[in-house]
Amino acid sequence: MKVLVIGGGAREHALCRSLSLDPDVTALYCAPGNAGIGEVAELYPVDALDGEAVARLATELGAGLVVVGPEAPLVAGVADAVRAVGIPCFGPSREAAELEGSKAFAKDVMAAAGVPTGRSYVCTTPEEIDEALDAFGAPYVVKDDGLAAGKGVVVTSDLDKAREHALACGGRVVIEEFLDGPEVSLFAITDGETVVPLTPAQDFKRALDGDEGPNTGGMGAYSPLPWADPKLVDDVMATVLQPTVDELHRRGTPFAGLLYAGLAITSRGVRVIEFNARFGDPETQVVLARLKTPLAGLLLHAAQGTLDLEPPLRWRDDAAVTVVVASHNYPDTPRTGDPIEGLDEVAAQDAPHAYVLHAGTKRDGDAVVSAGGRVLSVTATGQDLAQARERAYRAVARIRLDGSQHRTDIAREAAGE
Ligand code: AMP
Ligand code: GLY
Secondary structure, three states: EEEEEEEOHHHHHHHHHHOOOOOOEEEEEEEEEEOOOOOOOEEOOOOOOOOHHHHHHHHHOOOEEEEEOOOHHHHHHEEEEHHHHOOOOOOOOOOOOHHHHHHHHHHHHHHHHOEOOEEEEEOOHHHHHHHHHHOOOOEEEEEEEEOOOOOOOEEEEEEEEOOOOEEEEEOEEEEEOOOOOOOOEEEEEEEEEEEEEOOOOOEOEEEEEEEEEEEEOOOEEEEEEOOOOOOHHHHHHHHHHHHHHHHHOOOOOOEEEEEEEEEEEOEEEEEEEEOOOOOOOOOHHHHOOOOOOOHHHHHHHHHHHOHHHOOOOEOOOOEEEEEEEOOOOOOOOOOOOEEEOOOHHHHOOOOOOOEEEEEEEEOOEEEEEOOOOEEEEEEEEEEHHHHHHHHHHHHHHHEEEOOEEOOOOOOOOOOOO
């Protein structure tokens, strides 16, 4: 099978890495990709948001499966354009991707499906904003209704900051009850009816150690979660994932692709913080590091509506940790164009247990240079989280990128350190 992956971050590098290890994959292409993906896939400089162009490329390449990584192309209808030319596509339709594209839509689906989530108000005027902030009290949770690359949410006890962010969103704003408790990301593959959960992971959203600093796209992740209730996946399947997929099916806009449930484990039970319509980044890096089942067949079953034929997923016993190396000034105004050194040393000394997945990187002659906020996702496996963590940080220490930053506490607590 020839597979075309759309996107160019570390999530897509993780997808491409797994697909390249699948014996059923005879050719692997990526658009637009990055420097690291270019080592396992042939790159095409096509605009990921242009559905017609992606569909044309997939046709020219004779792709048997297109996998869309990021949310923006999904919300723009790229999966629909690919399916329209008769090629199976892993990723929901534009309409179903609204589950991520509009927080208000997600809340509506959850209400209809009886899915547990924080109480919320959708506000459009300054008066409504003030009323909602007043009704919930501090800490305030203010969310831009639309896509904001993980940066549209402000959680603060400062009323002025909460109000300022709400007004700055400019359109619809969701103001929500604060949900206390550890967060879990649980992904499920679905063909619109059958739902197959993956293994839970935890992401570190704040920029700095100790969960300080601004929200980011994610600074690291680990899996499994030794502290989680063993019944968590079954519970979330029954109360969140299956009811949500069933509700979208009932509405005539089935969701086929990856349903990402961002959960808070509160003292009153599990609550959905958000849905995403695609694999999470950086959680995918650790989830796929642990998945033994070949990826292409699984994604193809979801794309073709035959997920009920997929045998039970197989997982490694290993733990996995990923540490994001970000550029100077991420997430505000990341500096790009800095050379990255040490990649060969990791490949020579840390493989196969540790490896570097590229996010914002590109080739500049013989050099690899930074080209985005999150630059690398250094991933490692081990017999437990402590070993995976040690291997990941040993590899991080070999990377040289001027002004770069990373958290030093990814999976520390979960590893019992
Ligand atoms: P989101 O973009 O919805 O994932 O939000 C980004 C981050 O903001 C989440 O991962 C949480 O850490 C935090 N957050 C979002 N909603 C809430 C909430 N209702 N209560 C507490 N924290 C929240
Ligand atoms: N890691 C958070 C996300 O992918 O949205």
